[in-house]
Amino acid sequence: MKINIRKESPDDYLSVFNLVERAFRDEKYSDHQEHFLVERLRASKAFVPGLSLVYVLEKKIVGYILLTEINIKNSEDEIGSLALAPVAVLPEFQGKGIGGELIEAAHQSARDLGYQSVVLLGHDKYYPRFGYRLADKFGISLPFDVPKENCMVIELQPNALKHVHGDVVYPKEFYQ
Numbered sequence: 001m002k003i004n005i006r007k008e009s010p011d012d013y014l015s016v017f018n019l020v021e022r023a024f025r026d027e028k029y030s031d032h033q034e035h036f037l038v039e040r041l042r043a044s045k046a047f048v049p050g051l052s053l054v055y056v057l058e059k060k061i062v063g064y065i066l067l068t069e070i071n072i073k074n075s076e077d078e079i080g081s082l083a084l085a086p087v088a089v090l091p092e093f094q095g096k097g098i099g100g101e102l103i104e105a106a107h108q109s110a111r112d113l114g115y116q117s118v119v120l121l122g123h124d125k126y127y128p129r130f131g132y133r134l135a136d137k138f139g140i141s142l143p144f145d146v147p148k149e150n151c152m153v154i155e156l157q158p159n160a161l162k163h164v165h166g167d168v169v170y171p172k173e174f175y176q
C-alpha cells in the first residue's frame with residue numbers, strides 16, 4: 001500500500017468525522033450527513049476494518065475512503081459485493097490525486113481480501129477513469145431514484161460480474 005495510506009484506527013475517528021463533514025459541506029448532490037453515515041457503518045455488520053482507509057500528509061488526515069459489504073440479489077441468488085461510500089478529501093487538498101490514490105488502494109485491499117466487485121453512486125465523469133462502468137450494463141440496479149449514469153460498478157477480478165445481476169441491497173444503516 002502507498003506510504004501515505006493506512007488502515008483507519010479508532011484514534012482517527014474524530015478527524016475522519018470532521019474531514020467527511022467538511023468535504024461534503026458544499027457538495028450539491030449531498031445530504032450533508034455523510035459523516036453520520038460513516039459512524040453508523042463502522043458500527044454495522046457490513047463494516048470491514050481493512051477497507052476503511054485514511055490518507056495522511058505530515059501526520060494530518062486529509063483523505064478517507066470506506067468500502068462496506070452489500071449484496072446483489074435476484075430471485076435465485078444473493079452475491080456479496082462492496083459499496084464505495086464515501087470517498088472524501090479535505091477541500092484544500094482536492095485535485096492532487098489523493099482521492100484517486102485512495103480509490104486504487106481500497107480496490108487493492110478489497111482484492112486482497114477476496115472481494116469481487118464494488119458498487120457506487122457517484123459522479124459519472126470521475127469514476128470511469130478507475131474502471132467503473134454503468135451498473136445498468138450488467139443488469140444491476142441500485143435502489144435510488146437517480147440517473148442511471150451515476151450508478152456504477154467495477155469488477156475487481158476479470159469477469160467477476162459476468163453471471164451476476166439483480167438489485168443492490170444495502171444494509172439498513174444506509175437509510176437512517
Ligand SMILES: CC(C)(COP(=O)(O)OP(=O)(O)OC[C@H]1O[C@@H](n2cnc3c(N)ncnc32)[C@H](O)[C@@H]1OP(=O)(O)O)[C@@H](O)C(=O)NCCC(=O)NCCS
Pocket residue numbers: 023024027084085086087088089090093094095096097098099100101122123125126
Ligand atoms: C471526489 C473527491 C473525493 C475527489 O478527490 P480528489 O483528491 O480531489 O480527486 P483527484 O485529485 O484524484 O481527481 C481530481 C479529479 O476529480 C474531479 N472531481 C472532483 N470532484 C468532482 C465532482 N464533484 N464532480 C466531478 N468531478 C469531480 C476533478 O474534476 C478532477 O478531474 P480532472 O483530473 O479531470 O481534473 C473530492 O473531490 C471530494 O472529497 N469531494 C467532496 C466529497 C464527494 O463528493 N465525494 C464523492 C462522493 S462519495
